[in-house]
Amino acid sequence: MCLSIPARVESINNNIAKCTVGKSSYNTSLELISDQDVKIGDYVLIHTGFAIQKLDTDEANKILKTFEEFKALNEKMDEEEKGQNHPLI
C-alpha cells in the first residue's frame, strides 16, 4: 500500500505531470511537492496518483558509484587471495 517506484516526468501541464515507469504512463498530481522544482526528465515517486517526492538523483548516483567501488574492491581482494596460494586450505 505504501509502495511507490521512481517514475520519469515526461511533460507537465497545469500541475499534472505525465510520468512513465517502463512502458506505462501515469497522470500525476504535483500538488504535494509544489515546493520542489520539478522539471522534465526528473524522477518522482508516485503514490495513489500524487507525486510524494522528487528523487534525489545526485544522491542515488553517488551511492551507486560507491557500490561499484565496493564491488571493484571486493574483486581485487578475491584476486589477491587467489594469488596468495595458501597450501593448507
Added chain:
Amino acid sequence: MKYIDEYRNKDIVQYFAGQINIISTKHVRIMEVCGGHTVSIQKFGLPYLLPKTVELISGPGCPVCVTSREYIDRAVAYSRMEDVIITTYGDLIRVPGSTSTLEKEKASGADVRIVYSILDAMLIAKNNGLKKVIFLGIGFETTAPASAAGILKARTAGLKNFYVYSAHKVMPPAMEALIDDGVNIDGYIGPGHVSTITGQSIYMDIPKKYKMGVVISGFEPVDIMQSIHMLVQQIENNEPKVEIQYTRVVKPEGNVVAQQMLDEIFEYRADWWRGLGILKNSGLKIKKEYEMHDSEKMIEVEVEETIEPKGCICGLILRGEKKPKDCGLFGKSCTPADPVGACMVSSEGSCHASYLYNR
C-alpha cells in the same frame, strides 16, 4: 528500470551479507515495520543470506491488516444503501468483514468501484450528482496526504456529495506500543515511504526512551541489506540512533507541504489496531471544519455486530510474536484465493507473502 535494477544487484547484496556476518556477534531480532519491506524480504529470500544471529520479524505495517472488521462492516453497510457509491483502493475489496465483503456486495448489485486515486473518486462524485460517493481512506502517513488533498479540493470545488471514510493511521504509536508491550525487538527497519512524508523526527523518541535504533530503509534488496548492516552495527557498538539509508528519497525534514496538508484536514484520535488494540493518538480523524466530507459524521447507517474469525492469529503475527506458519489455517482453509484473515488478503500481509514465496 532506472534506480531500481541497480539496487537489485546480487553481488552487492552478497557483499552486505558478508559484512553483516563479519560484525554480528549477538543474537538480534530486527523488525521491519512496513508491509512493503515484508514483501521484498520474502520475495528475494533475504533471511537465507543472513547469519543465524540475525532474525527478521514482520510488524504492523500493512494498513489493510491492522484495519478493524468493524470498519469493513460499516463500509459494507454503506454499500447496501441505495444512493451510495463506494470507491476504494483495490486492496480492501476482498477483506472479509463479519459476514460479507465489498466484493460480494458488488456481485449482488452494490455500486462498488475500485479507483487508483482519490482524484478518480472525486470525478465519479462529479459525474453522479444524485449519489453520495464515499471514498474509503485507509493507509498510513504515505497515503493520508492524498486523502487530505482530496478533501481540501472537494471543499473548494463545492463537491457536496463526496465523503471520505477515514481509517488513516500513523505509525509511531504502534512502534512504541510494541516495545511497551514487551515484544522482543532489538531494532527497527523504518518505513521508507511513511518517512518520505514525515521525515526522521517522529522516531527520535525510540533511541532516547528505549535505547533502540531505527534505520529508514528503501525497498530493494540492496537497500534492506544495507539497512540491516547499519542496524547490526548500531547494536554491536551500542549506539542506538535514527539513521536514513534511503537518502535518495527521504529528507530528514520529510515532505513539508504534505505535512501541512495533513495538519489542515486531520486531527489525532485514539484508534484500534489489529494485534495492538486501542492506541492513543494513532488515528486520523477529519477535523470539524471539514466534516461535511466526513461520512462518519454525515451518513448514518446501521452496522451489524462484529464477529472475529475463529483460529486466525493475524494479530499475534502483526506483533511479531508468531509467524504465518504457526497458524493452523495457513495454506489449508486460509489461502489468497479464499482468505480467512486480512493478513492473507493484502498483497503486503505477512501470510500472503509467506504463502507466495516461502511455503
